[in-house]
Amino acid sequence: MRSALPSDVSRVLRFGAVGLLNTALGYTLILAGLALGLGDIVSNAAGYTAGLTLGFFLNRRWTFGRAGCPGAVARYAMTFVVAYGANLGIVIAAMSAGFIESPFVHLAGNCLYSVIFYLGSARFVFAGGADDPDAFAATNTRWPGAVT
Structure with missing residues (x-):
């Protein structure tokens, strides 16, 4: 049965659900690691590694419908670095402006991180999935050799 939601909205919701799961796993492992000293x-590092790994596999198969995706791990890592860098940029800029330890700053950074990670995953990491078969070609047109 096909969803009544447009594919992009459905995919964003799946991406969000995966984000909640990988955050829960990562945070649980961070707490366990702290408890173990x-x-x-x-x-x-252990929490983020586990969360990113779970996120990669769930997003690859469930969110973007890609069984095999050569080079996706490297593209996923690059997308994470860019998204996390943008997040840190927001936090550092806010700190420079005098906003220290503000939860709203971190929320803004996390929102930017999520948007960049979703767009990067949809248009770069997992381009050409079941819902978007021409994305591979479009990415290669913009960035030749980026996806193979």
Whole structure:
């Protein structure tokens, strides 16, 4: 049965659900690592690694309908770095403006991170999925050799 929602809205909702799941896993592992005495850095790295890994596989298959996607892991990592960098840019700019430890700043950064990560995933990482078969060609036209 096909959803009554347009494919982009449905895909955004799936992306959001995956984001909630990978955040729950990552945060759980961060707390477990802290409880085991692994420290902030190791616990955080373990949580993010697990969350990003779960997010990659769920987004690849469920959100974007891509079974095989050569080079997707590298593109996913690049997209994460760009999205996270934008998030940090918001936080650093806000700190420079005198907004220290503001939850609203982090919320704004997280919103920008989510938008960039979704657009990067849809148009670069998993381009050419079941809902968007011509995205591979469009990405290669804009950035030759970016997707193979």
